[in-house]
Amino acid sequence: MLTRNRPSWYKPDNGLAARMVLTMFLLGAIYVGFVFVLQYFFNVGFIPLLLIAVAIAAIQFFFSDKIALASMGAKEVSEEEAPDLHAMIARLAAQANLPKPRIAIIDTNLPNAFATGRSKNDAVVAVTTGAMRELPAPELEAVLAHELTHIINRDMLVMTVATFFSMVISLIVQNMFWFGGGFGGGYGRRSGNNNDGGGGAIIIVILASVIAYVASFILIRTLSRYRELAADRGAALITGAPQNLASALVHIDGIIHGQGGVSIPKKDFRQAEAVNALFIVPALKGDEVASLFSTHPSTEERVARLNEMQRQMEQAHYNG
């Protein structure tokens, strides 16, 4: 490695890292706050739930790759079955200093890919046949590099931990009816007998649960979007060409959303002109509320960030 300063596009994105840390902190704060409320009103009761949640999370974590692959209908392929895909991923993995993951193919026209697995040594990258058919090689490579970055960044582990307490809260909300009586002793038929504080406590816990659940849901989604942006960045660094991923994202968006998507047209200017007169009003784009709840950032935002990387790369090149 060269000893001189790395160009700015190669350095970690500090702003993104800071926002990610803040999100994780807020998420932790909500969980701690919720446990505090729970502890304050009932001394016991949530420990069994916690154990159940730990068990579920462990199962989820250890079997998630199989669950995810099975639910998507992904079929693991050998090197003989898909030699080109294996060669492409092997090359990218070598470049990313990562053991070559297992490879699976999903038979669907939607161009997509995902990565799963507990660790770098036990990861699977799944690609749809649509992605292999529709995306030119440099764009497919960029998408695969994005998935490999998810593996490097241990996003499976991060998101499992992040969603863990959210799962506990949702378990409590769902089972409030069953546990309610046992917890506070003031719920259902027995309420209003002689236990005065019980009913109020239950309501407070229900409220706290709902608030904590909604807040954690939004924060988890936010965290997920940041991890996606980080993976975009990693993919650009592995392939050395941010524009390849940007182009792939636009390409995929166009195929998934059709006319309303962000896409570069294939139709000739002269032939499109007549059609264009009918499409004066642009298709409605998702608003802020929608983006708050989505797991992925908008294609526009991702492309804008990749363009910014491209600019910095070329700038660094000219400045020597």
Add this chain to the structure above:
Amino acid sequence: MGFFDALFGRRKPVPVGPERLFAMSTAQVALESDQRLEPTGDAGICFRGIASGPFGLLQADLEQLLKMAGKDEQVTMKSFEDELNYRWFVFTSPDFQSLVATIHIVSQTLIEKGYDTQLLFAIFAFKNADGKPIYWIYNYKRGTFYPFVPQSDSHDKTRQRNNPEEMRLATVMEKELPLEKDLQFWYPVWDLQV
């Protein structure tokens, strides 16, 4: 488009802007020095639907105009109708600046003669260090430029374009050119004779 325009189905004619064409004369320096894109010496204007009678007169007028303007650098002009029934003026000159000036003055003339809504686009041809063609297209109705890079190594009829390279060029030329931000308007132009 306002509410009443939508209600009554009116559409304001989109103002045609040839002024931003001049951005290309300064951008060309950056294209050549930073991106190693050299002008091929060709540039064209594409428009539609002018009957052959008036078009003949227009052509004569423009030839006269070019003769008067072309003092130092000779700009040659040819015109034809393509297979999609669009009219073309294609200009050739070794001097890029006079090429831009010619495209501008011809656009201006077409607008003055009332053909403003017929104007579709202007196109500037470049080649990269490998000799592959790269085009910058100017959309009159939007007053914006965008790059068009055909995938020239494929001789098949699938008409692939190099989207990553187009996006890269747009990104690096952001300061120099009024770029088309909406990717939906990055229309390709195939079977180019420029």
